[in-house]
Amino acid sequence: DGLPEQDQARMASMIEHLQLRDSLRMYNSLVERCFTDCVDNFTRKTLQKQEETCVMRCAEKFLKHSMRVGMRFAELNSQAATPE
Amino acid sequence: DGLPEQDQARMASMIEHLQLRDSLRMYNSLVERCFTDCVDNFTRKTLQKQEETCVMRCAEKFLKHSMRVGMRFAELNSQAATPE
Amino acid sequence: DGLPEQDQARMASMIEHLQLRDSLRMYNSLVERCFTDCVDNFTRKTLQKQEETCVMRCAEKFLKHSMRVGMRFAELNSQAATPE
Amino acid sequence: MAANNAVGIDKEQVFGMAETEMEYRVELFNRLAKTCFSKCVDKRYKENELNMGENSCIDRCVSKYWQVNSMIGQLLSAGGRPPTM
């Protein structure tokens, strides 16, 4: 609030940087999870149809799950007036 | 030792920062572990009595465990005269 | 490429720093994995012969595995002309 | 010059703490999400929608995780021991 303009810019840039880093980590963890849950056959080097379907459903479910958790999390965060 | 005062302050501040970060991570991992081990029933949205008991015991055991490991770890570290 | 010399030095130093950090993490994760897979008997405080053998094989296999994955990963990376 | 430096360090600390606090929240969220996904979502992935049972499981899971987080936070600060190792 009372921060000088330059510091506000720096804070915004830090937040942006953390968000980018976090979304890349989420991407990595999503890939690992769906691969682990859906791919178990290594007799061929390309995905089979049902593996592809499984991966897409897994990813979509995970994203919907994240959005739902995000909403609930935000509600609880806002209820906790002074979180510290 | 031979560091200028300003650098000593910076080193101290870095250590403090790492300790804070590490203790917050420990807090997060403790919560995840005790939740995972103790909570498996999702027919209600509040913790039941025996879940609460389980969580508290889990957390206390984990902290005692950490302290014991910390002591042993320090002993081994001090035995290893030149650790690198 | 077009970076001033000073910035190139900084970039090189950053890469070196990330590589050091990553190799230490790999070391930690290798130790955890081989310990978890090979050590399960806690009636004595020193490793038994067959635990040692298991740990060494595990570590060697893991390193060979990492190298193989690294080669395949590099091939795929170079095929993906514009990775972004 | 010295005063300048002192201010410089303080500002670094403020930014450092803000960053640590944000990292903490992000990690809390990520662990919560991972845990509730494991507890609530059927890994056979027969469809790409969350069904009603999964959705209510998720809501309750988030609520309970939050409670556990508070309980352990209180334990850590009550022990005279702030959440340090």
Add this chain to the structure above:
Amino acid sequence: MAANNAVGIDKEQVFGMAETEMEYRVELFNRLAKTCFSKCVDKRYKENELNMGENSCIDRCVSKYWQVNSMIGQLLSAGGRPPTM
């Protein structure tokens, strides 16, 4: 002075993004390696060499992991949603 600062911030961002990009690749590699080790390598560790079956499993595992990575990357960018939370 102001211009100087602006340049300073931009440069920080460039270095910050390069670092984030490298961290991303390292994490991708590490998760891939961990996952394929779990899927392909016999945990009894009867020898210190990877046998032929393990080696071809690893090659296929890397190839399939890469495909899954691309598929999910496309899903995330297609959703209008760049890979953000």
Add this chain to the structure above:
Amino acid sequence: MAANNAVGIDKEQVFGMAETEMEYRVELFNRLAKTCFSKCVDKRYKENELNMGENSCIDRCVSKYWQVNSMIGQLLSAGGRPPTM
């Protein structure tokens, strides 16, 4: 000015290495603690104290983990290969 900068970079490297070294030790401790907790502590949590069996298991687990850490450290440096990827 150039000398000034060179000194600046060196100092950054010193701080960077000190930080990396500390992060390494913290991670070693955390993985050791996590692993020995899994191996030694009964997950039914019937009491809030560690019993004698758990305590001696923990002591031996720490000792063995330390040995494994040294063995693998030696393997990595012996291979001519410092612990790099």
